[in-house]
Amino acid sequence: MSTTAGPKPRILVAEDEPELLEIISFFIESEFNAEVVIAEDGEKAKAILEKDSNFQIVVSDYNMPKLTGGGLLLYVRKAHPNIKFILVSAVNPKSVQEFKISSPDAIVEKPQFNDPLKDAIQKFLTTKEETIESEDYIRVAISQLARLGTVNYALYAKLSENKFLKVLHENEFFGTEELSRFHAKKINYLYIDRENGKSLFKILLDKYLQNFQNTNFTPVDLITTCDEISTAIHDMAAGFGFSEELETITKIGVDMALKTISSDPNLRALLENVNIASGNYLAIHSSRLPYLANHIAKMMGWDSDSTAYKMALASLLHDSTLHNPIHAKYENESDLVNASAELSKKDYDDFVGHTKRSAELVVQFKGIPPDVDVIISQHHERCDGTGFPNKLNHVRIAPLSCVFIIAHELLCFYEKTKDQFKIEDFIALRQNDYSAGYFKKILIELALFKLE
Numbered sequence: 001m002s003t004t005a006g007p008k009p010r011i012l013v014a015e016d017e018p019e020l021l022e023i024i025s026f027f028i029e030s031e032f033n034a035e036v037v038i039a040e041d042g043e044k045a046k047a048i049l050e051k052d053s054n055f056q057i058v059v060s061d062y063n064m065p066k067l068t069g070g071g072l073l074l075y076v077r078k079a080h081p082n083i084k085f086i087l088v089s090a091v092n093p094k095s096v097q098e099f100k101i102s103s104p105d106a107i108v109e110k111p112q113f114n115d116p117l118k119d120a121i122q123k124f125l126t127t128k129e130e131t132i133e134s135e136d137y138i139r140v141a142i143s144q145l146a147r148l149g150t151v152n153y154a155l156y157a158k159l160s161e162n163k164f165l166k167v168l169h170e171n172e173f174f175g176t177e178e179l180s181r182f183h184a185k186k187i188n189y190l191y192i193d194r195e196n197g198k199s200l201f202k203i204l205l206d207k208y209l210q211n212f213q214n215t216n217f218t219p220v221d222l223i224t225t226c227d228e229i230s231t232a233i234h235d236m237a238a239g240f241g242f243s244e245e246l247e248t249i250t251k252i253g254v255d256m257a258l259k260t261i262s263s264d265p266n267l268r269a270l271l272e273n274v275n276i277a278s279g280n281y282l283a284i285h286s287s288r289l290p291y292l293a294n295h296i297a298k299m300m301g302w303d304s305d306s307t308a309y310k311m312a313l314a315s316l317l318h319d320s321t322l323h324n325p326i327h328a329k330y331e332n333e334s335d336l337v338n339a340s341a342e343l344s345k346k347d348y349d350d351f352v353g354h355t356k357r358s359a360e361l362v363v364q365f366k367g368i369p370p371d372v373d374v375i376i377s378q379h380h381e382r383c384d385g386t387g388f389p390n391k392l393n394h395v396r397i398a399p400l401s402c403v404f405i406i407a408h409e410l411l412c413f414y415e416k417t418k419d420q421f422k423i424e425d426f427i428a429l430r431q432n433d434y435s436a437g438y439f440k441k442i443l444i445e446l447a448l449f450k451l452e
Ligand SMILES: [Fe+2]
Pocket: 318, 319, 328, 354, 379, 380
């Protein structure tokens, strides 16, 4: 682990009592090698930030004329979400209306502020400067962290392939507000040390097991829980490969999917009821697939409990070993290459190899039916032999794989067209490709497909 020395940190101090402003500024300058800028009230602090946002921390009083510390906090959260906000005040934070919308990152009580203020600044400056270089970090979707509340482990944002920046300290709280803040920055995943990751996923699994005891799930609860379980499965599979925990949570996910299927839900509602907050394409893609695959199997007269089980398991795991979850959007190598401005060989190989890796993963599960690994390994093969990795044509692709492949393509088509979705458009698009074998038969049946 290495620590990089950056430029001098900059801290803005807002305080309307001149003496105190001087004491706080002097204290920070003498304790830290920091550049301190002062503001005599909240409004002046805001004006400074509007012109110059290069600060790591704002240290602010609450009771100030013109703009209070509460107003300043809300402005900082909205306009400069990367800047940490430390409140130094005698005010009772529970009585402050603005703090119900957003709380300061740290609250230091007056008048004995020295040591607590030093600790808070130290913590945030360390957060800003500490970067590590390692490959041994695994991803965790931030929606999972929000399930935990207080997170016992340090978490990092990924800066480049091997460089990570610490953004969450041990035992920091992670709730819906933090979730929205990261989503606003388009960060859906953070990274954790592999060993800590094992413990974190064990805690998560316990939460899911407790949650699973709830028998009063509404269809919406079922599908949103499926999305979250699907996210956990993908992070665990990509991070650790096979483990008993992965097997347990996948089986919970399959049970959830089967419960939803047997409750005979409306297909369109299922597809549309997407938990946007999760921001996780792969999870949503994998948790919707069992319903479409089973719907098509039913149209072919192939539906049974065993088919439903196979489809649900294959759906949850088919893309689980993709290290870059967004690559689940691409149906073949050329889509991936065309859409990626900078595609490393490692990413390309990861994509091309994911069907084989995911199939190898599922065979380690106890007591699974043999076809599941075949479905997974064939999910990017195509009727005319142009798919990957083995360029199998319709003669060599298994019947259930044909159902899965078409369900997968139909889901991708739905995701692209949404409100404009028409089954006739999909059939017209695939007519020439699906010219033989089960592909042709399924396409004929699809003329009767309805999203309800
Ligand atoms: Fe895939």
